[in-house]
Each structure stands twice: as structure tokens, then as C-alpha cells.
Amino acid sequence: MADKIPNRLIKESSPYLLQHAYNPVDWYPWGEEALQRAKQEDKPILVSIGYAACHWCHVMEHQSFEKKAIADVMNQHFVCIKVDREERPDVDAVYIDAVHAMGMQGGWPLNVFLTSEAKPFYGGTYFAPQQWVQLLKDIANAYKQNRQELDETAEQFAEHLNISDLQKYGLKQNGHQASEEELHQLYRNLSKRFDKEKGGLSPAPKFPMPSNFLFLLRYSHHTQSELALAHVNLTLNQMAYGGIYDQAGGGFARYAVDANWLVPHFEKMLYDNAQLITLYSEAYQVTKNPLYKQVVYETIRFVERELMSEEYGFYSSLDADSEGEEGRFYTFTRDELQKLLKDEEPLFSKYYNITAAGNFEHGRNILHRLVSDEAFAKENELELEVLQEMVKEWKRKLMKVRAKRIRPALDDKILCSWNALMLKALADAYCVFGQRRFLEMALKNADFIFEKIREGNKLCHSYKNGKATIDGFLEDYALMIAALVRLYEVTFNEEWLIQAKRFTDYTLTNFLDKEDGMFYFTDKTAEKLIARKKEIFDNVIPSSNSVMAINLHLLGLYFDNETYQQTSNRMLDSMTPLILKEPSHLSKWAILYYNKLTPTAEVAIVGKQVPQMREEFSVFYLPNMIVMGSDHKSKLPLLADKIPVNGKTTIYVCYNKTCQLPVHTPAEALKQLQAGQQKSKFPVL
Structure with missing residues (x-):
């Protein structure tokens, strides 16, 4: 140049x-x-x-x-x-x-x-x-x-x-109470868009939209709906088999242009991969499907390998193009594979559906699968373990070839909000799988954010070349608060929860519109544009208002803070009519609706075996619960007066500040939780 x-x-x-x-x-x-x-x-x-x-x-x-x-x-x-x-x-x-x-x-x-x-x-x-x-x-x-x-x-x-979405849709306070029938109505409206053959929501192009499936996991848990869970499994399996998932290197592309999840737009975004780590981790907790564990581990390896800075911040994205062609970095011709794999190429090509003509541009192939490893091994008269070892070796060889190719461009700016999504994802994965490396990555990322992107109780939005710039937006605060709450739940280090509260108080002072109860996207001290917007619709990233409403619900419980709870209730109350009509665009709000339908369980663990007890709890899928623990005095109101009984580590299961008899094992606590959160009967559709 x-x-x-x-x-x-x-x-x-x-x-x-x-x-x-x-x-x-x-x-x-x-x-x-x-x-x-x-x-x-x-x-x-x-x-x-x-x-x-x-x-x-x-x-x-x-x-x-x-x-x-x-x-x-x-x-x-x-x-x-x-x-x-x-x-x-x-x-x-x-x-x-x-x-x-x-x-x-x-x-x-x-x-x-x-x-x-x-x-x-x-x-x-x-x-x-x-x-x-x-x-x-x-x-x-x-x-x-x-x-x-x-x-x-x-x-x-x-x-x-300058007309807010609340005004546009005629949304206002009406003292609405969540009901079982409305929850079923919400599900029915969402299910109208199900692609029952290939998963996801119709029509193409197909975006992963993790919040939709996180809601379905909760709905299935609450109602015992096999149909809802089946659609989650169909979607997650098809995405994991499809071209939208990088079969060799792990991680997901932004979306698929077709209904079969085959042809992706090849850019890889941090925010997609973070949310999909959370979704597949939760789905594993419910199903114990080993494919979901594999996806989580491979996706975290991809993020660590290609999107993590030396300072433990996470970069924003990888480009779709390289060498002037979209997807060239990720795709292979049959000739390339024959030279690389020799005698094993026919089996490889059968496994990944490779053809001589290719299934993409310029005779190139997008690797994708059609069946499970179990089905493929049986069809080809292979031991499952033998097949899986072959697949590992194939991936190693493909990655060695890719390492020599011209790489897609890296967007190396570090965004606070997207890092918060990844921070939470790592905490979620650690909670489910107990892999210490995930927690270490999360803690290093949290330290990086606090040292480089935070100034007191203020966050910056972007970081690059050693410099943080641009005042934080509501999405930065909302997603960071959610990540810190989760980080507390897997470490029981109260400093993370206290900092989440400080950020929450900052948003209430600087972002909240007291007239309608929603938060502006920009700080009141930020540059004045021709309109000051409020974000309420969940998109590929959940809306900052829906995330804040959930944060306020959870922190209202942790800190016994009535103002937080009332603010959260007011936000949900205004949004409910729209949530019922358009759940696919408001699925994070739908999760809050579910949380409010039955009391959120408050689980307190006290005593010397707190970390071990918390790990045992992670085996269970308990989506409407806050958990806290301490082996010493705590600043949290819900831990005040709770002591080990007879010197043993003790679990208290409480609802609305009323506790059941203390118990000493997660299994006993689980029985109390199952009794406290009554299941509703699923209506046949």
C-alpha cells in the first residue's frame, strides 16, 4: 500500500x-x-x-x-x-x-x-x-x-x-401474574416455528439463537414435555453434525444459509461460541449425551487457540474469507484428502460426506456428518472406540494442513460484553464438567476485565493495543453482572457477587428510565445521539433489558433487596403480552417468565465440605435455583444465621425466605427441591 x-x-x-x-x-x-x-x-x-x-x-x-x-x-x-x-x-x-x-x-x-x-x-x-x-x-x-x-x-x-418500543407496542404495567396456561401458550407459539426435520426454527437462513433452546430446556424440565426436549436434542445434534460446526477444529460459524445447517456463513463470532458452550453444557446436564460434551470441549479449545489474547482477553471474531474466497480455510477437495489420508480417505469421505464434485464452491467440500458415531460404526462393522480414535487422528491431520494455510483475518478488538458471555460460558462449563482448566481461564479473564476494562464501578466497551475506549453500554453491564453471578456460584467468592451488585447499582442510577421501568442502552453521561434507544428484543445476543431483568431477580434474592425484585417484576409485567405473542424474539424474557412462575429455590451450603457439595449439585439440572455457600461468616443475608448442624456440612433449601429442614447430602436436598418446584401437567398438542 x-x-x-x-x-x-x-x-x-x-x-x-x-x-x-x-x-x-x-x-x-x-x-x-x-x-x-x-x-x-x-x-x-x-x-x-x-x-x-x-x-x-x-x-x-x-x-x-x-x-x-x-x-x-x-x-x-x-x-x-x-x-x-x-x-x-x-x-x-x-x-x-x-x-x-x-x-x-x-x-x-x-x-x-x-x-x-x-x-x-x-x-x-x-x-x-x-x-x-x-x-x-x-x-x-x-x-x-x-x-x-x-x-x-x-x-x-x-x-x-424517539418513540420507544414500549410505546410502539402499547406495553405498560398491568399487574400481570404468571400462569401455567400462559407458559403453555408461550411454548405453543414458539413451537409453530419448529423445523421438525432438521431442528432449529424455520425458515432458513438458520441462526443458532441459543436462548430459544435454553428456554425449551426449562420448559421441558418444568412440564416433563418430551416434545420440547426432543426438539432441543434434534437441533443440537443437527448443528453438531452440520457444516455450521467446524468438524475439524471445533467452534461454530455465525449461521447456516440453508435449512440443513450445511452451508455456513463461515465467520466465527465470539458471542455465538460463548452462548453455545452454555447451551451444550446445560443440555449435557439434562441428557448426558457425550456428543454435547465433545462439542463443549472442542469449542473451548477453539476459543483458547484462536480467539484468546496473551492477557486472557477474548478477541471478537474470525473472518469468513481467506485468499479471496469464503470458507477456503475450512474446506477440502477430494484430491487434497486423498493425498493426505491415502487408504483411509474412502472411510473418511463416507464419514464426512465428501464427494469428488464437492458440496460447496470450486469443487470444495464442507465437512459434515449425517449419523452418530454409534450408527456409523455399526454400519461399517467397526468398534466404536476404533472409529473414534480414527476420527481424532483425521482431525489432527486436517488441522496440521490448515495450520499451513493463509488464515482468515482476526478482529482482535476485545469487547467487554462479549468477553462477559465467554466468562459465563467457561463458568457454566466448569460447573457441569468440573474441568479445572475452564475455571482457570474464567478467573484469568475476569482479572483481565477488572484490571484493563474497568474504572471503579464503570466499564469500558472496547479494548485494543493496551487501551480501553468507549463508555460501557447497558449490554456490557448486564452481561458482566450475569457472568459475575455465575462466577460466584461456582467459586463462592463473595467479592464477585458484591461487584455484580455495584455494577447493578450503577446501572440503576445511570441507565434506568424511571417512567417506564426499562433501561436505556447508553449511560446518561454518554454522547447524545438523535435518539436514546432501549433494547428489548432478544436477537443473536439477548437484549440488555432482558438480561438486566434476570440479574435483578437473582440479585434481589441474594441480597434480599426488594427494589431489585420490584424493578424486575415491573419490567416483566410490561413485556408479558409481547412475550406470549413473539417468544422466538423474546426467549430470554420467557426464561424470566418461567423463573417467576414458581418460587426460585434458595440453596445455602455451610460447613467445611462446601466445594465438594457444590460439585455434587452440578450433576443435577436445577435451572430455577440460586446457590450460595460459605465455611465462615458471610456478608450475604441468606447465609446469616445458617450454621452447620452437628458439625456436618449442611444444606438448607428455602423458598421465599422459608427454609425446610436442614439436610446433609445433595440427594436429600434434591428431594426437597423436587417437592418444592411442582411440575405442571403438559397439555397434549
Whole structure:
């Protein structure tokens, strides 16, 4: 790039912005300098939003933003701003909402045209080069010729953006009480979207959406619904067998473009893999399916190998493309496999469904499975152990080949919220499998966050090159609080819970809208955009409000804090009508609905054998429970007055601050828990 002159993005740390630093487009990062220039020159603004692992973002860059003739049109008529949506989710949320309000499908790249006051009047996603140039010229002309009309349109969109989703959907307090019938109704509405052949939710493309299946695990546990559990198992098996899962190296791609989970969009995101570690860990707890354990272990190895920094922070993502082709790093031709595996290639190709023609572009194959190891071994007259050893050796050889290939680009910024998801995932996996390495990774990551991304009780959103930047958003606090609660539950180190409470109190002071009881996405001290949004819909990452509502429910119990409980109840009360109608987009809220339906169990373990007792508890799937423990004096209200009976480690099972008779084994406590959380009869559909 010696012959190219860099633009302003060269001074940024975001890998996505740096990808555009040598474009001939006169890009600005989002900030006051660009906005002031637009006002001074009375020019419209083009905001182009994407992220480093986004395939079509790269395509549009190569086709349009790298071309001088197109860049000249952009530079002449617009002030051009590039935004990394992962770094500035607040900016992204405003303008993707605007595009939806225009009646268009949102997505990335997101290209939105604004007045000089940053108010949107037109937008879209990917545009082919000729279409893009024509659009630029049409908008530049309209901005000069029909300015008043555009300003009026922009004003209307700005007004729309300031209407909260609660107002939009007519959601308000109504004193709603959770009921069994509504829980079944919620399930029935979710089940209408089940793909009963290949799992997941129809139609394609298919995103994993872990919260949907975490809810189904709870619903199945509560109702003993075999249908709900069967759909979880179908989905998790098909994803683990499919091309969406990296069969050689572990870890999941962002989504599958087809209904069979075969052809992924090959980018690998930290947030997907973290949540899927949690989901497969919980599913193993319920089913004891060894495939789920394998997926968890392999996915954590992938994250450790390819997304973990030397400081124990976790990077954001791996790109879909390498060598100019999507998926090239992960796929193989039949010829490559024959040279590598020789006599074993036919069996390998049968196991992973490899063909000479390939099942992907350029004659390449996406590795995928169709049956279990048990079924394959039986069909091919192999001992199961022999097959599994062969598979391990095949994977080792494939990874050796991949190690010599040109790697997909790494987005090496470290985001607080996504690290919190991974921190919780490691704690979840440790809880279920007892693998000490998982806990050590979690603790090192927690220490990194506290040392590098936290300032007192404030969090920063992004970290790169030794520097933390951007005020924390609600998602940073909400997901970090959830991770710290979980970290407490697997260590019983009360400092983690106390810090979770400090962050919670900070959010109540700086993010809560006391009028409607929901939290804004941005801190009250943050940069003022044209709208201050609230995030309520669960997407590939659960909404920050649903996570906060659960946090407040749990911490309200841990600290006997009525304000927390009331705030959580108020949030759920407002959301309930929408949860019942649209559970697939509100499944984290549905989990809270389940938690509120029956009292959350409060389990206290006191005495010298606390760690061992906690480990024994992890064998059981007990999703509506808080657990605490101490072998000394505790600051927690629910542990105050609880002492070992007759010098033995003692377990207290309590509901609504009322405790049952103390017992000395997890098995005895389990009987009390099963009696306390009555199962409801599952209605036949």
C-alpha cells in the first residue's frame, strides 16, 4: 500500500475501520469532526456501518469503496463516515431502526443517508456498484433540489426513532401474574416455528439463537414435555453434525444459509461460541449425551487457540474469507484428502460426506456428518472406540494442513460484553464438567476485565493495543453482572457477587428510565445521539433489558433487596403480552417468565465440605435455583444465621425466605427441591 494515501481511519484501532484506511473514500470515524463539517458545508452525511467479519461488507468495499471513480462521487457530494457496529452498537441501533422504519430489510453493510443534523432520510444495505453510483447521484441531486421535502422526511424519522418500543407496542404495567396456561401458550407459539426435520426454527437462513433452546430446556424440565426436549436434542445434534460446526477444529460459524445447517456463513463470532458452550453444557446436564460434551470441549479449545489474547482477553471474531474466497480455510477437495489420508480417505469421505464434485464452491467440500458415531460404526462393522480414535487422528491431520494455510483475518478488538458471555460460558462449563482448566481461564479473564476494562464501578466497551475506549453500554453491564453471578456460584467468592451488585447499582442510577421501568442502552453521561434507544428484543445476543431483568431477580434474592425484585417484576409485567405473542424474539424474557412462575429455590451450603457439595449439585439440572455457600461468616443475608448442624456440612433449601429442614447430602436436598418446584401437567398438542 506504499503508493496509497491513508485516510483518517488509519488512526483508529478498530480492525474494521483499519480495513478501510486506504480506501480513496475520504472516510471519517464517527465523531464531532465529521458532524461539524457536514453542518459547515451543508452536506448530506453517508454513514456506512459494518463489522470486520462481515462478508458482504468486504464485497461492497472491493466493488465500490476501493474504486477511485466511485470514491470521487462520494467525496464530492457527501461527508462519509465509517462505523464499526461492534464498537458503536448505539449508533448502529439508531440507524438500523431508521432503515426498518423506511420499510426496508436491515442488515450489514448498512448504508444510511442523513441530513447535516444527522437525521436519516434514506438507507439500505448492500448495493452493487452501478446501482450505488446512481443512488449517490440521485440523493445528491435531491438534497439540492428537494431539500425541504428531505428535511421534513428526516424530521419524521427522527420523531419515530424517539418513540420507544414500549410505546410502539402499547406495553405498560398491568399487574400481570404468571400462569401455567400462559407458559403453555408461550411454548405453543414458539413451537409453530419448529423445523421438525432438521431442528432449529424455520425458515432458513438458520441462526443458532441459543436462548430459544435454553428456554425449551426449562420448559421441558418444568412440564416433563418430551416434545420440547426432543426438539432441543434434534437441533443440537443437527448443528453438531452440520457444516455450521467446524468438524475439524471445533467452534461454530455465525449461521447456516440453508435449512440443513450445511452451508455456513463461515465467520466465527465470539458471542455465538460463548452462548453455545452454555447451551451444550446445560443440555449435557439434562441428557448426558457425550456428543454435547465433545462439542463443549472442542469449542473451548477453539476459543483458547484462536480467539484468546496473551492477557486472557477474548478477541471478537474470525473472518469468513481467506485468499479471496469464503470458507477456503475450512474446506477440502477430494484430491487434497486423498493425498493426505491415502487408504483411509474412502472411510473418511463416507464419514464426512465428501464427494469428488464437492458440496460447496470450486469443487470444495464442507465437512459434515449425517449419523452418530454409534450408527456409523455399526454400519461399517467397526468398534466404536476404533472409529473414534480414527476420527481424532483425521482431525489432527486436517488441522496440521490448515495450520499451513493463509488464515482468515482476526478482529482482535476485545469487547467487554462479549468477553462477559465467554466468562459465563467457561463458568457454566466448569460447573457441569468440573474441568479445572475452564475455571482457570474464567478467573484469568475476569482479572483481565477488572484490571484493563474497568474504572471503579464503570466499564469500558472496547479494548485494543493496551487501551480501553468507549463508555460501557447497558449490554456490557448486564452481561458482566450475569457472568459475575455465575462466577460466584461456582467459586463462592463473595467479592464477585458484591461487584455484580455495584455494577447493578450503577446501572440503576445511570441507565434506568424511571417512567417506564426499562433501561436505556447508553449511560446518561454518554454522547447524545438523535435518539436514546432501549433494547428489548432478544436477537443473536439477548437484549440488555432482558438480561438486566434476570440479574435483578437473582440479585434481589441474594441480597434480599426488594427494589431489585420490584424493578424486575415491573419490567416483566410490561413485556408479558409481547412475550406470549413473539417468544422466538423474546426467549430470554420467557426464561424470566418461567423463573417467576414458581418460587426460585434458595440453596445455602455451610460447613467445611462446601466445594465438594457444590460439585455434587452440578450433576443435577436445577435451572430455577440460586446457590450460595460459605465455611465462615458471610456478608450475604441468606447465609446469616445458617450454621452447620452437628458439625456436618449442611444444606438448607428455602423458598421465599422459608427454609425446610436442614439436610446433609445433595440427594436429600434434591428431594426437597423436587417437592418444592411442582411440575405442571403438559397439555397434549
